[in-house]
Amino acid sequence: MKMLAIDTSTHVLGIALADEQKILGEYTTNIRKNHSIRLMPAVESLMKESGTAPGDLEAIAVTTGPGSYTGVRIGVTTAKSMAWALNIPLYPVSTLQMFAQNGLGFPGLVSPLIDARRNQVYTAVFSGETTKNIVERQADDQIILLSEWLGMLDQRQENVLFVGEDTDTRRPLIQEQLGSRAVFADWAEQTPRPAEIIRVARTIGEPREAHAVVPEYAQLAEAEKNWQKTQSGRSE
Template identity: 35%
Template sequence: MLTLGIDTATRVCSVAVCNNNKILGSLEVNVGLTHSEGLVPQLETLLKLARVEKKQLELIAVSRGPGSFTGLRIGMATAEAMAYALELPLAAVDTLEAIAYNLPVAGVRLVPVLDAQKGNLYVGSYRWEKDHLTEIEPVRIAAARDLAAQLQAGEEPAILMGECHRVPGTENCDQVTLAPESARLPRGSSVAILGASQYVPRGDIHAYFGMDPFYIRRSEAEKLWEKRHPEGQ
C-alpha cells in the first residue's frame, strides 16, 4: 500500500512515502521552523524526489499524539485536507508507538518520552516480540525527576528514546541506555508503515475524518478558558 506518513508531534517535522515496508523517500527537518511554514513545501519536495504523484497514493497516515498541541493540530489538519482532496482513507498512529518502531531490538523495554511541560513527560513502554511491537503499559504522564529511578527498578533493561535529554539521572542507571540519536525522534516512515499495517477498510473512507488528537492532558488555552468561563463547565 503506497502510504504518505506525516509526523509533526515534536519540533521535528518528518514526512515519508512508503510502499508497504519499503521506504521510497523520507525528509526530516529540525531547524526550528514552525510546521505551518514548512509542512506543505516539505510534502511537495518529498513526492517530487520520490517520483510519486499524489494520485498514486493509497493511504495517508498521521501521528496523533501525544506531543505538541499546535504541531499535532497542524499535522492532522493537513492530513485531513489532503485525504479529502484526494479522496483517500486516513489512518492515525500513536506518536510514542511510532518512535518505538524506529528501533527493532528484542529483549529490552523501549521507553519513548516527550515533553509534557512543567517538569513532566509523556512516557510509553513497548517491547518487540518476534516481528511485532507490543505495548507493555498504556501511555502515561510521569515526573521527569522520578523516571530514571522507576526504570532502574525495572526487571529488564530499558532504552530511552524521544526527548531523552529531559530525563535527569539516567547517566547513573546501569539498567538504562539511550537510543542512538538517529532513532530517537519521530519518523514519517515509521508512521507510514505502522499506519498501513493497522489500517482496516471500513467502506466509507470519510469515516476517518474528524479524528481527535491524543493529547492526554488539556492544553493551557483550554485551562485558561475554563478558568474564565466557569459557568461553561
Template identity: 30%
Template sequence: MKILSMSTATKNLSVALNDDSRIIAEKNEYDARNHSAHLDPLIDQILKEHNLELAEIDRFAVAIGPGSYTGLRIGVTTAKVFASILNKDVVGVSTLQALASSCNEQATLIVAGIDARNNNYFAGAYINKENGNVPVCVVPDGHYHIDTLLSAISEYYAANNLEKVIYVGTGFEKQEDAIRKTNIPFSFGTEKQNVVHAGLIGKLALNAKPDDPDQLLPNYLRRTQAEIDWHKKTGEAYKPDSNYVEEV
C-alpha cells in the same frame, strides 16, 4: 500500497513515501520553526521526485500525538483533508510508538518520551515482540512526572525478563542521575533514534485499521492551557476537543 506519512508533532518536520513496508523516500527538516509553511512543499517535492500525483496515494498516515499543540493540528488537519477529498484511508499513529519503532532490540524496554518541561514527560514504554514488526505498548502513553515514569518502568522491568532499558526522544539525558538510581542497565537513543521519522510512521500504518477522517483528532495527552483557562473562567465541564474549538 503507497503510503504518504508525515510528522509535525515536534520541532522536526518529517514526510515520507512508503511502498508497503519499504521506505522509498523520506525528507526531514530539523529544528524547523514553521511547519504550516514547509509541510506542503515537502510533500510536493516527494511526489514530483517520484512522478506521483496525490491521488495516486493509497493511504495517508500522521503522527497524532503527543507533541506540539499547533504542530499536531497542522499535520492531522492536512492528513484528514487529503483523505476526505480523495476518499482514501487515513491512519493516526502515536508519536511515541513511532519513536519506539526506531529501536529493533529484543529483551529491551523502549521508553519513548518528549520533554514536557519541569521534570515532566509525554512518555510511554514499548517492547518488540519476537517476530513482530510493531512495538507493543506496555506502559501507556501519558503525561508523567519523571519520578512516576521511572517507578512504572522499574515495576515493569522487575516483573519481566528483560536485559535493559533504552530511552529515546528528548530530554532524558538531563535525568541521567535519577535514571541511574533505578539500578537498571540503560542507554540513550542515538541522534537518529531520538527524532520522529515519517517513514517509520508509514510502516506502522501499513497494517493498522484506518480511522474515520471526521473522527481523527490530535492526542495531546493533557489539556491545553487555553482549555484550562476556559474551564476556570466559565466553570463548565471539559468538552470534546471539537466542541471546545467551535465554542472558542
C-alpha cells in the same frame, strides 16, 4: 498500497512516501521552524520527485500525538484535509509508538520520552523484542512526572532503552534511579523516522474516515485549561 506519512508533532518535520515494498522517499528536518509554512511545500516536493500524483495515493498516515499542541494540530489537520479531498483512508499513529520504533530489537523495554514541561514527560513503554516488525505496546500513552515514571519502570527489573531527544537532559536523574539498567539510544537513533509511521500503520493500524481522526494530546492544552477555569468561575 501507496501511502504518505506525516509527522509534525515535535520539532521534527517528517514525511515519507512508500508503495507496497519500497520507500520512495523520506524528508526529515530537526530545526525550530514553522511547520505550518514548510509542511505542504515539503509534501509537494517529495511527491514531485517520486513522480507521484495526488490521485496515486491510496492512504495517508499521520502522528496524532502526544507532543506539541500546535505541531500535532498542524499535522492532523493537513492529513485530514488531504484524505477527505482524495477520499482515501487515514491511519492515526501514536507519536510515542513512532519514536519507540527506533528501539526495535532491543532485549528489554523501550521508553520514548517527549518533554511535557514542569518536570513531566509524555511517555509509554514497549517491548523491543517482538516477532513482528513493530515494538509491542505494554502501557498506554500518558503524561506523568519523570520521577514517578522511573519509579514504575524500576519495579519492572528489566533494562530500559530510552529514546527521544529529551533524554540527554534527563540522563542524570534516569541513571540515578535505574543505574546500569538504563540504556540510551545512540544520537542517530534519537530522531524518529517517518517511514516507521507507515510500518506501524500497515502492521497494526486501523483505517478511518478523515473526520474520525482527532489529535491525542494526553492533556488539555493550556488555552483550553484557562478557558475552562473562566467558564467554571462564571457558573459559580
